[in-house]
Amino acid sequence: MHLIIAISLILLIFTQSSRADNQPIRVGVDAWVPFRFVTDSEVTGIDHDLWTELSPRIGAQVRYIRCPWKRCLEMMRSGQIDAMSGLAWRASRAEYITYTKPDYFMCSTHFYIRKNEEHRLATAQDLKQLNIGMVRGSAYYSAFDNDSTLNKTQMAQESVLLQLLSAQRIDTYIGTDCQADYELARSPWSDSFIKASFNPGNHLPLYIGLSNRSPWSKQADRISQAIQEIMNGEFPEKIRQKYYQ
Structure with missing residues (x-):
């Protein structure tokens, strides 16, 4: 009986973890140049460059969901989207958002x-x-x-x-x-x-945040580690040269 319970718990943990791994990460975006250039056909800018670096490291495709900023925050609260970038930390937001570390700008x-x-x-x-x-x-x-x-x-x-x-x-x-x-x-x-x-x-440091209602919030430590690796590399200098020179 104890063995069956232990196996069940392992399967449950694996299922919850893989549920995020097997799904795209839905990212709420609005126009905020140069971080987010948003058109009907594409999203580009600093945040897109960051998500492009991050995607293979966390093993997930990024799906952009276009929404006005305040609406994006409401969708984070309800779990309709998984993540946002360009977030300033606020205690009121931290009630429903898990902030990754470090900041990226x-x-x-x-x-x-x-x-x-x-x-x-x-x-x-x-x-x-x-x-x-x-x-x-x-x-x-x-x-x-x-x-x-x-x-x-x-x-x-x-x-x-x-x-x-x-x-x-x-x-x-x-x-x-x-x-x-x-x-x-x-x-x-x-x-x-x-x-x-x-x-x-x-x-005002900017962060990537994860909805507490999203299975991706359970991957916050892994995503934070990936962001740290990106920031320790050439990414910051590439961004400076690409957008601010």
Whole structure:
């Protein structure tokens, strides 16, 4: 009897482990250049390059699921997708997401404003007088994220924020420099917008996260080890040369 129980437990553990191994990993994506260039036909960018490196190491094909950022997070909570990349760590997200280690990119948070208006945002207190554009569901830094008194205009994507600032429908927008600088430099407003004088001074590491409802969450240690191997190799320098030179 004890032998039968032991064999049953071994088979159960093997089944749960292989259930993830035999399935593609469903990754939620939205457009966030240069990390994710998303079209109807393909996904490219830094995150795609990372998943391309990671896929053979974890023995799984990557299936991209297109969804707005906030919707992607809701799908992580329900287990409709297995993973997301480009995630900042937040305690509220960690309730339903297992974060892998290490981070694969380091960003900083900044506010962007029309040129010659940077004096309007010199301190954190100035934020209370402004209409601030942001991406719905994004995490920037705790003091901002948790301040319900600020006037925040929430949109689905960063690209819309530049248009709103140009049309003077918002006074400033918040973004992470690793993405916002890239997008601004390639936009029609590269000479019209600058970073505000006020700088939150925070660092924002980006992670791959796994839905706690996904069988892939049980593979978090193995995936973390694979990410560490990638980051110890030539990947960081290749990304710098490909996207930031």
